[in-house]
Structures are given as structure tokens and as C-alpha cells.
Amino acid sequence: MRVKLQPAFVLHSRPYRDSSQILDVLTAEYGRLALVAKGSRRSRRGGSAGAILQPFIPLLVSFSGRSEMKTLVASEMASNPLALGGDRLFSAMYLNELMVRLLHHHDPHPVLFVAYADTLRALNDEGCQLHAQLRRFEFTLLCELGFGFELAQEGGSGEAVTDDGWYGFDADYGLVHLGSPSNGQRAAFPGSDLKLMAAGEFGEPVKSTAKRLLRLALAQHLGDKPIKSRDLFRRT
Amino acid sequence: MNFSPAIEDLIQALRCLPGVGPKSAQRMTLHLLERDRAGADNLAAALLDAVNKVDHCQRCRNFTELDICEICIDPRRDTSIICVVETPADVLAVEMSGSFKGIYYVLMGHLSPIDGIGPEEIGLDRFHRRVVEEGVSEVILATNPTVEGEATAYYLIDLLQGDGVKVSRIAHGVPLGGELEYVDGSTLAHALTGRRQVE
Numbered sequence: 001m002r003v004k005l006q007p008a009f010v011l012h013s014r015p016y017r018d019s020s021q022i023l024d025v026l027t028a029e030y031g032r033l034a035l036v037a038k039g040s041r042r043s044r045r046g047g048s049a050g051a052i053l054q055p056f057i058p059l060l061v062s063f064s065g066r067s068e069m070k071t072l073v074a075s076e077m078a079s080n081p082l083a084l085g086g087d088r089l090f091s092a093m094y095l096n097e098l099m100v101r102l103l104h105h106h107d108p109h110p111v112l113f114v115a116y117a118d119t120l121r122a123l124n125d126e127g128c129q130l131h132a133q134l135r136r137f138e139f140t141l142l143c144e145l146g147f148g149f150e151l152a153q154e155g156g157s158g159e160a161v162t163d164d165g166w167y168g169f170d171a172d173y174g175l176v177h178l179g180s181p182s183n184g185q186r187a188a189f190p191g192s193d194l195k196l197m198a199a200g201e202f203g204e205p206v207k208s209t210a211k212r213l214l215r216l217a218l219a220q221h222l223g224d225k226p227i228k229s230r231d232l233f234r235r236t
Numbered sequence: 237m238n239f240s241p242a243i244e245d246l247i248q249a250l251r252c253l254p255g256v257g258p259k260s261a262q263r264m265t266l267h268l269l270e271r272d273r274a275g276a277d278n279l280a281a282a283l284l285d286a287v288n289k290v291d292h293c294q295r296c297r298n299f300t301e302l303d304i305c306e307i308c309i310d311p312r313r314d315t316s317i318i319c320v321v322e323t324p325a326d327v328l329a330v331e332m333s334g335s336f337k338g339i340y341y342v343l344m345g346h347l348s349p350i351d352g353i354g355p356e357e358i359g360l361d362r363f364h365r366r367v368v369e370e371g372v373s374e375v376i377l378a379t380n381p382t383v384e385g386e387a388t389a390y391y392l393i394d395l396l397q398g399d400g401v402k403v404s405r406i407a408h409g410v411p412l413g414g415e416l417e418y419v420d421g422s423t424l425a426h427a428l429t430g431r432r433q434v435e
Contacts, residue, residue, distance in 0.1 A: 012350045051420045051423060052420050052421070052422060054382060054422075056383065077421050083429075086390050089383070089390055093383070094349075097349050227349070228350070228353070229349035231356070232347065
């Protein structure tokens with residue numbers, strides 16, 4: 001197999017032998033792949049050969065190979081590098097950790113690739129609403145993995161979500177109507193917020209609902225190991 | 237053909253070194269046994285000695301045989317300036333430049349959540365306490381210009397903000413003797429945003 005100029009992002013890399021790296025990349029058409037970048041840690045005229053093989057740089061990669069692990073043949077930058085700093089950088093690292101934990105190798109997710117590229121571009125803007133971007137991406141990720149659920153209707157009965165109703169989340173059914181109104185329950189979500197989210201609003205008005213709901217939905221698939229990137233958001 | 241168990245063991249043991257595969261390990265083993273028995277004795281003794289004696293400096297976490305390393309106790313060095321680096325090899329690299337007269341703090345890694353390395357694992361809070369307690373005036377962040385190194389730097393900047401400490405990041409840009417044509421775009425972008433007015 002020989003693939004040329006495939007749009008890709010590096011999700012993670014680790015050193016391999018003396019001067020090489022094993023890259024974990026997300027490609028547009030081939031999904032998540034492991035690539036060996038031979039000699040990429042060796043220095044070259046004007047810097048290291050692998051300087052652009054970093055996360056969050058839009059790349060075009062060419063690779064070949066018959067085995068599970070492909071060999072990187074060439075790489076170039078697809079567009080200008082992003083200038084992520086502070087919480088925006090930590091957020092982008094969080095996206096990568098989520099994908100490394102949840103995506104399987106060789107499972108194409110073209111929609112997710114576009115959503116990821118869009119989210120990074122949005123994070124590049126200093127004034128962006130971080131949490132809205134993250135929640136929207138988390139929801140797209142769940143849908144792409146086949147774990148999506150309806151936000152505007154109940155999972156079991158299919159009845160529409162009502163503004164004054166309270167809903168719980170069940171991994172198998174999705175949203176379930178709760179009989180009594182919430183009495184400080186963490187896992188209860190107001191119907192009005194859910195309807196806003198169904199209409200594509202993940203920002204300030206639904207901040208707390210979206211965060212709790214998506215964290216609950218993701219937790220089902222992440223297992224016991226905590227997401228380490230969350231430690232980076234230091235709140236005093 | 238198989239070698240005797242002791243020889244096989246040695247070949248296997250040598251393979252723990254970076255860049256040493258089965259063939260090189262076999263060559264090293266046979267060389268030591270055939271031609272350089274004294275060298276082998278020395279190597280064994282030096283290895284044991286180093287593993288038993290070398291530990292982390294209590295102040296900068298660099299490798300040392302003493303409680304506090306030579307750089308940290310050197311009276312000629314300015315203890316109010318701390319340079320934060322990722323590995324002991326980075327300390328050597330900065331020392332070779334001969335242009336830094338402060339002391340170091342070696343993180344022994346960088347923030348890499350995917351590998352399970354968070355702020356606690358590399359002792360960033362401990363470093364913060366030390367900066368506050370010792371009244372350090374400047375912290376120079378010399379972590380690598382990789383995503384993980386940058387994240388480590390940003391985390392420290394956030395941590396040290398409001399402590400009245402001057403925090404600086406080493407400059408990134410075009411290497412000496414390099415040619416602009418061969419410098420990658422992201423490095424050039426850094427070099428341009430971090431440009432300096434000529435006085």
C-alpha cells in the first residue's frame with residue numbers, strides 16, 4: 001500500500017531506536033494509524049528533520065508498507081501552524097488523549113477528522129469559548145464511534161424531551177425521563193438545556209449540563225483509567 | 237548454535253542499552269570475553285558502583301553521588317536564577333554553552349497526559365514550593381520546543397504567576413549557520429514573532 005499526500009495530524013509520538021519516532025496519526029481517509037518516521041530525530045540543516053512532526057500541525061503525509069505499522073515516506077505542512085497556548089493548548093491535548101483512548105487503528109472517520117481540524121482552528125482563536133468547542137467535539141466523537149444518542153427525545157419511548165422535564169442518562173437507552181424533579185441529583189439534566197443542545201448550542205447557556213452529560217456518556221467508554229489531561233487545568 | 241547460559245545472559249543483559257540489538261550485543265560480549273577481561277571487570281565494577289551511589293540531587297533532582305550536587309553548592313553560582321530543564325542531558329547542553337551562571341531544576345520528563353504523566357508525576361508543585369520558599373528572582377523555562385515541552389512551560393507560567401517571580405522562556409528560532417530556505421515554517425514563525433529590535 002502506498003498513500004500519497006494524505007491530510008493528517010500527529011496525535012502522539014514516542015522515540016524509537018536511536019533517531020526514529022513512532023507516530024500515532026489521525027488521517028482523513030484511513031483513520032488512526034501508527035507510522036514509523038525513520039531518522040526524524042536526527043538533526044538536519046536548519047533544524048531537526050522531524051520538527052514538523054508535532055501534534056496540532058496540519059500535515060500532508062505520504063506513507064507505505066504492507067504491515068500493520070506503515071513507514072512515513074514524506075511529510076509537509078498543509079497550512080500555517082497553529083499558535084496554541086495555555087488552556088487552549090491543554091484543551092487540544094485533551095482532544096488527542098480522548099482520541100488515542102477511544103479510536104481504533106485503521107477505522108476511517110472522515111467526519112471526525114474534519115470536526116477535529118475545525119475544533120483546532122477554533123481553539124487557535126484566543127477569544128474562543130473553550131468549553132463549547134470541547135463539548136461539541138465530544139458529542140461528535142461519541143456519534144462517530146456509534147455511541148451517539150438523541151438529545152431531543154427519550155431513548156426508550158421515543159417521546160420528545162419537554163422543557164420542564166428532568167432527564168437521566170442511561171448508557172444503553174440514552175436519555176430517560178425522571179419521574180420526580182431533581183433534588184440536587186448530579187445525574188439529572190433539565191429538558192430545556194437538552195433541547196438547546198439538540199439545536200447545536202453547546203456554549204454558555206448549557207455549560208454545566210453539557211459538561212456533566214458528556215462526561216457521564218464518555219466515562220462509560222473510557223474505563224477506569226482517568227483522563228490525565230484534565231489534571232492540566234489547574235483551578236485554584 | 238547456542239552459547240552457554242552465562243554468555244546468553246550477558247548478551248540479553250547488554251540489549252537493555254539503547255541502539256543495541258542481538259548482533260551488537262553478541263559482538264560486545266565476545267569482545268569482552270575474548271580480548272578484554274580487565275575491561276569487563278572494570279565495566280562490571282563501574283556499573284555496580286554507579287547504580288548504588290548515584291541518586292537525585294535533593295535540590296535540583298539532577299544525578300549526583302552527593303546529597304546536593306556540585307552545581308547547587310557551588311558558591312560562585314547565582315542561586316536566585318533557576319533554569320528548568322527536562323533531562324540531565326539538557327543540563328550538560330546548557331553548561332556547554334557556558335553562558336548560564338545560575339542553578340538548575342531537572343524535571344526528569346515533561347507533561348505528557350497520553351503517557352500518564354501529569355503535573356504530579358514530574359513534581360511541579362514541589363518546584364513551585366521551592367521557588368516561593370527560597371525567594372527565587374527569575375525562572376528560565378528551558379523545556380524542549382515540542383508540544384509536551386510547551387505544555388510544561390505554560391503550566392509552570394500559570395503556577396508561578398502572582399508570586400512576583402520573573403518568568404522567561406528560552407528563545408526559539410533559526411540555528412546558527414543554518415539557511416532560512418531549509419528552516420521549517422513553524423520555527424520561522426517563532427523566529428519572526430520573537431524578533432528583537434536592533435539597538
